[in-house]
Amino acid sequence: MFNTDVISYAVIGLSHLYLIEKxxxxxxxxKRSISVQQATSRLLFELYKYGPLRLVKEEGHTDLIGRQSKxxxxxxxxxxxxxxxxxxxLIRESRxxxxxxxxxxTDRGYLVAFLVRSRSTTNYDCECNxxxxxxxxxxxxxxxxxxxxxxxxxxCEFPHLDxxxxxxxxxxxxxxxxxLRLERLGLVKLQEDMSFTLTKKGLFSAHFTLSTSxxxxxxxxxxx
Numbered sequence: 514m515f516n517t518d519v520i521s522y523a524v525i526g527l528s529h530l531y532l533i534e535k536x537x538x539x540x541x542x543x544k545r546s547i548s549v550q551q552a553t554s555r556l557l558f559e560l561y562k563y564g565p566l567r568l569v570k571e572e573g574h575t576d577l578i579g580r581q582s583k584x585x586x587x588x589x590x591x592x593x594x595x596x597x598x599x600x601x602x603l604i605r606e607s608r609x610x611x612x613x614x615x616x617x618x619t620d621r622g623y624l625v626a627f628l629v630r631s632r633s634t635t636n637y638d639c640e641c642n643x644x645x646x647x648x649x650x651x652x653x654x655x656x657x658x659x660x661x662x663x664x665x666x667x668x669c670e671f672p673h674l675d676x677x678x679x680x681x682x683x684x685x686x687x688x689x690x691x692x693l694r695l696e697r698l699g700l701v702k703l704q705e706d707m708s709f710t711l712t713k714k715g716l717f718s719a720h721f722t723l724s725t726s727x728x729x730x731x732x733x734x735x736x737x
Contacts, residue, residue, distance in 0.1 A: 563579050
């Protein structure tokens with residue numbers, strides 16, 4: 514079963530450690546240890562940004578090596594984080610030509626990493642017309658379809674919100690900001706299958722907001 518705590522842990526770690534793009538390189542003499550939550554965030558960041566991580570064991574020392582970083586698995590709990598991410602189907606293990614274990618994100622892992630990163634960069638206070646229209650569109654589609662599922666597609670690098678007749682690409686910031694703002698307000702909830710559904714509070718808000726928006730548009734139209 515998908516454990517939503519993994520996402521919560523990742524959000525906590527990412528918000529404190531990895532908002533910037535700079536990657537801290539491995540320092541063998543650094544004895545400070547990070548938490549499993551922070552290790553999970555770091556792994557999501559590395560895998561999402563730079564791709565697979567290779568597990569290498571040399572003379573009793575174990576490291577995860579990627580394009581930009583070498584992460585020490587002896588001083589920090591990366592292997593414990595790896596195990597948790599595997600249980601929750603966030604990463605998959607394969608082998609390279611040297612028979613080293615290679616870890617990469619699953620589709621679910623990619624979506625979780627995308628959400629984690631997006632939650633830390635979304636502007637929750639913007640009230641421009643595009644953002645307001647995005648909220649109206651997302652609420653309307655969620656009310657009509659009963660929910661919107663976060664999915665990957667073969668022909669687009671960005672996730673989509675899919676439900677009924679709705680296929681909203683999250684390259685459009687107004688849709689991405691809308692779903693994350695609604696989640697933060699407690700109006701929608703992320704389910705285990707990576708779908709967003711309206712809460713009871715969200716159902717009431719959708720009815721009120723969409724009715725108010727329709728009246729406002731009618732008034733504007735009558736004045737033009």
